[in-house]
Amino acid sequence: MYKLYWSRRTGAFAVETALTLCGAPFEREQVDHKAGAQREAAYLAINPVGQVPALALPGGQVMTESAAMLLHILDAYPDSGFWPSDTAERAMAYRWLVFASAQLYETDLRYSYPDRYTTAPDGAEGVRQAAHAQVDRLWSILAEALTPGPFFFEQGLTLLDPYLAMVAAWHYDLPRLCAAEPRVHALLEAVTSHPEVGPVWRRYDMPMPAPAA
Numbered sequence: 001m002y003k004l005y006w007s008r009r010t011g012a013f014a015v016e017t018a019l020t021l022c023g024a025p026f027e028r029e030q031v032d033h034k035a036g037a038q039r040e041a042a043y044l045a046i047n048p049v050g051q052v053p054a055l056a057l058p059g060g061q062v063m064t065e066s067a068a069m070l071l072h073i074l075d076a077y078p079d080s081g082f083w084p085s086d087t088a089e090r091a092m093a094y095r096w097l098v099f100a101s102a103q104l105y106e107t108d109l110r111y112s113y114p115d116r117y118t119t120a121p122d123g124a125e126g127v128r129q130a131a132h133a134q135v136d137r138l139w140s141i142l143a144e145a146l147t148p149g150p151f152f153f154e155q156g157l158t159l160l161d162p163y164l165a166m167v168a169a170w171h172y173d174l175p176r177l178c179a180a181e182p183r184v185h186a187l188l189e190a191v192t193s194h195p196e197v198g199p200v201w202r203r204y205d206m207p208m209p210a211p212a213a
């Protein structure tokens with residue numbers, strides 16, 4: 001049995017979605033990250049970086065890094081059908097999953113915690129503004145690849161889609177992102193209305209996109 005250390009509105013959403021879709025048995029332990037529980041000694045012993053999620057494997061080893069957790073779950077459940085089977089399509093799935101994790105998620109962190117990215121006493125606002133500009137640039141790059149949509153691959157939902165929708169939902173101005181990038185809006189609508197993913201989205205209290213006009 002897996003154990004997922006989770007908190008609402010965090011990357012644990014994508015991991016719980018992956019476990020659910022692949023049919024992996026798991027239990028949850030809540031880490032109240034708004035109250036700072038991720039910085040307490042008990043949790044730092046699980047993830048020394050002090051971030052959520054963390055995933056304890058059935059054998060007891062602990063994983064950090066949400067994208068790595070998705071790849072592990074796909075490895076453990078190779079017949080899930082939630083990843084492309086074609087090698088070239090898989091290459092694209094790896095590319096955009098790592099792009100979402102290393103670029104989009106990381107840029108979200110810069111505007112969510114700007115004071116961590118500067119030592120200048122009045123530097124946080126500049127970090128935040130630069131991160132806003134960067135995330136908009138990254139989304140326009142990703143939207144180009146998201147065609148025809150609404151899901152990334154024509155086969156339908158893969159584990160890439162909830163991950164992309166999750167980082168999109170954390171945009172500093174979600175209505176603006178949806179208006180600027182209609183393909184990202186369509187992806188959000190498809191993910192949040194998916195019969196298995198939508199309930200997890202709501203349980204994690206993830207921001208909802210406005211319905212399309």
Ligand SMILES: N[C@@H](CCC(=O)N[C@@H](CS)C(=O)NCC(=O)O)C(=O)O
Nearest residue numbers: 010011033050051052053065066067
């Ligand atoms: N690269 C990590 C990022 C995890 C992360 O930054 N989690 C956020 C919540 S979405 C967090 O724990 N923030 C609390 C903090 O940094 O104090 C991953 O993909 O798992």
